[in-house]
Amino acid sequence: EVQLVESGGGLVQPGGSLRLSCAASGFTFSSYEMNWVRQAPGKGLEWVSYISSSGSTIYYADSVKGRFTISRDNAKNSLYLQMNSLRAEDTAVYYCASEGYCSGGSCALGNWFDPWGQGTLVTVSS
Amino acid sequence: EIVMTQSPATLSVSPGERATLSCRASQSVSSNLAWYQQKPGQAPRLLIYGASTRATGIPARFSGSGSGTEFTLTISSLQSEDFAVYYCQQYNNWPLRTFGQGTKVEIK
Numbered sequence: 761e762v763q764l765v766e767s768g769g770g771l772v773q774p775g776g777s778l779r780l781s782c783a784a785s786g787f788t789f790s791s792y793e794m795n796w797v798r799q800a801p802g803k804g805l806e807w808v809s810y811i812s813s814s815g816s817t818i819y820y821a822d823s824v825k826g827r828f829t830i831s832r833d834n835a836k837n838s839l840y841l842q843m844n845s846l847r848a849e850d851t852a853v854y855y856c857a858s859e860g861y862c863s864g865g866s867c868a869l870g871n872w873f874d875p876w877g878q879g880t881l882v883t884v885s886s
Numbered sequence: 887e888i889v890m891t892q893s894p895a896t897l898s899v900s901p902g903e904r905a906t907l908s909c910r911a912s913q914s915v916s917s918n919l920a921w922y923q924q925k926p927g928q929a930p931r932l933l934i935y936g937a938s939t940r941a942t943g944i945p946a947r948f949s950g951s952g953s954g955t956e957f958t959l960t961i962s963s964l965q966s967e968d969f970a971v972y973y974c975q976q977y978n979n980w981p982l983r984t985f986g987q988g989t990k991v992e993i994k
Contacts, residue, residue, distance in 0.1 A: 805985040819981040855929055871977035874932035876908035
């Protein structure tokens with residue numbers, strides 16, 4: 761079974777830093793492009809960042825550019841999000857998500873998000 | 887940025903009835919549109935991609951249609967487990983994928 765499990769969330773003061781992790785299992789992590797998507801409490805979904813399967817191509821939403829850094833370690837089947845200079849408006853549940861996957865000989869790959877992890881809550885407050 | 891607008895914000899439907907949710911894009915996204923279902927406290931789940939292709943394991947009562955700027959998600963006969971929030975998402979303007987604000991389907 762394909763599974764993504766986020767960790768590292770918590771309460772941090774404005775201006776502080778936090779590093780999120782996403783552990784992947786049940787699929788060949790190194791073959792898949794990955795993303796972070798966030799959801800502020802009671803609000804909708806916002807794409808945050810993308811990283812290619814090799815890690816050579818990276819993109820960010822304007823709202824986090826220059827403050828957040830996405831990375832991955834394919835040997836450890838893990839995705840990361842280093843968040844610096846955190847603001848109150850960064851408070852959200854952060855999800856990691858693949859851009860499709862292959863399972864049981866069948867593939868559905870594209871620029872949508874599937875599967876998703878269960879999310880980790882980041883609260884920025886003094 | 888492509889703005890996605892969903893309507894209505896809330897849809898009240900009785901179990902067994904049909905639900906029709908709409909999603910409009912501020913510019914054409916071709917068929918590069920996905921739909922997700924999200925229940926309280928859970929991550930979103932992919933239902934539809936390519937505007938009309940059901941994801942693995944999604945029941946046939948869920949169907950998607952449309953192209954360009956107008957899209958529809960139809961749930962043919964609502965089951966108790968279908969009451970949730972539904973989001974559309976465009977991926978035509980990759981990597982800047984954008985979501986609609988969601989439609990909550992509630993029990994009438």
